[in-house]
Amino acid sequence: MTTNRRFVMGVAAALLFGFSANVATAQAQTKELVIFAAASLKNALDEAAAAWVKETGKPAPKISYAASNSLAKQLEQGAPADLFLSADLDWMDYAASKNLITPETRVSLLANRIVLVAPSDSTAQVALTPGVDLSAALGSGRLAMGNVESVPAGKYGKAALEKLGGWDKVKDKIAQADNVRAALLLVSRGEAPLGIVYATDAAAEPKVKVAAVFPEDSHPPIIYPVAVTKDATNPDAQGFLTYLRGAGPKAAFEKQGFTVLNRPANAS
Structure with a gap:
């Protein structure tokens, strides 16, 4: 291979390398x-x-x-x-x-805060005080929550109900969702009479209303x-x-x- 040919190929390779590097950088x-x-x-x-x-x-x-x-x-x-x-x-x-x-x-x-929500046309009245029993307000329905073992809102909700002494009364009537927005959807559609979601979720969904707010000391800080x-x-x-x-x-x-x-x- 002649010197000129090697030089030309070297320049071409350098230009190609530079072009490839610029493309990679741009990408x-x-x-x-x-x-x-x-x-x-x-x-x-x-x-x-x-x-x-x-x-x-x-x-x-x-x-x-x-x-x-x-x-x-x-x-x-x-x-x-x-x-x-x-x-x-x-x-x-x-x-x-x-x-x-x-x-x-x-x-x-x-x-954030967690709240108890109900469909916007619900007449349910609940006081989240020690000894709370949600069974009457739920009737034959279920309490919508995020998964209580893994989803943060579900974990907070379970902790709050345990602190208030109300978990054992409803633990067999829970509709567990993959995330808090899915739990909110169950309530907004009327498929669940009550749900536990964040206050911010309740504010974002006009088809639900806040039935009660959980005391801040009933669960770990959110x-x-x-x-x-x-x-x-x-x-x-x-x-x-x-x-x-x-x-x-x-x-x-x-x-x-x-x-x-x-x-x-x-x-x-």
């Missing part, structure tokens, strides 16, 4: 931001994401909503996501224990942590998390009934 930069978020965040997070897109000109993030336990397990199984927003501390702790998040990015972002995942590939992951902690999304979260905490995970 990495345009890859959509993927977010795993608790189902109860949908209304507020959709609004916050839309505002972020409008303000930054970035592509709309792809948000997958489900129960926190399901999302944590998906991460563990290798599902790609850049951010994880959980509806309780336990499932974020689980993700941390499996090395699925970047610990220094973790923030306790929001707080905290929503967020963190960048360990295998995040989108460079906007940290930027979006920072945006969620800012003034813009605060109004969206508060409008839906969340309390904005915005504190590092190790803060008291």
